[in-house]
Amino acid sequence: MADVTAIDYRRTDLRKNVLENPYWITSSEVVGVDAEDKAAMLFSFPNAGRITLVHEVLIQVTEAFTVDAGAALCTVGLGSLATDIITTGGVVTDIDQDSYILTASITVGTIGYYAPLTASASTWLTSQKGGTQTALASQFIKGATTTVPCICAYISNAGGAITAGKIRAHFLVSEIPGK
Numbered sequence: 001m002a003d004v005t006a007i008d009y010r011r012t013d014l015r016k017n018v019l020e021n022p023y024w025i026t027s028s029e030v031v032g033v034d035a036e037d038k039a040a041m042l043f044s045f046p047n048a049g050r051i052t053l054v055h056e057v058l059i060q061v062t063e064a065f066t067v068d069a070g071a072a073l074c075t076v077g078l079g080s081l082a083t084d085i086i087t088t089g090g091v092v093t094d095i096d097q098d099s100y101i102l103t104a105s106i107t108v109g110t111i112g113y114y115a116p117l118t119a120s121a122s123t124w125l126t127s128q129k130g131g132t133q134t135a136l137a138s139q140f141i142k143g144a145t146t147t148v149p150c151i152c153a154y155i156s157n158a159g160g161a162i163t164a165g166k167i168r169a170h171f172l173v174s175e176i177p178g179k
Helices: 123-128
Strands: 003-008 023-026 039-044 051-067 073-081 091-101 112-114 140-142 148-156 162-175
Touching (some): 003 148, 039 073, 039 091, 091 148, 148 162
Antiparallel strands (some): 023 162, 039 148, 051 112, 051 162, 073 148
16 A cells, blocks of 8 residues: 545535435535645544445546547546645555545546446446455445545556646435444
8 A cells, every 4th residue: 555645626515315226426616726736635524433335436527638649548546635624735555546436437538427337346346247246345335433545546647747638526325324
């Protein structure tokens, strides 16, 4: 596990649901120029013991990415925060940078919606769609008040700098009753 500088794109206004049925959560718009080589925090799960089931994963490219050289890369995975009060400039400890969606599934240069592709199967896709459940990993997120699970986007460009581009994450989730 590695530590990465955090940049905060979480939206807490969409996290209040009292029903057990699935609902969509959406991150703030992630600005590629600002989030490059950082862990863009999309969602965190600070309620101890609450199990959140991830049903669907979508990444929306709202502004096409451009780079001064090379190609922009984007993966979405799991990290953890020491506490939920960590914000921009804090530290995210990587758990699995591509547990939800891999670079090959997102065409960052084209505006649109992207889901994990079977050709570039992520841990979540294998678990959710492949019928192979993994214990409380990417499909089942167990909330905690310390070592808080956090879904992050990891945007980079090895060949140069990102000069434009924005994404937003949409996750269909439900909470297991009991906590």
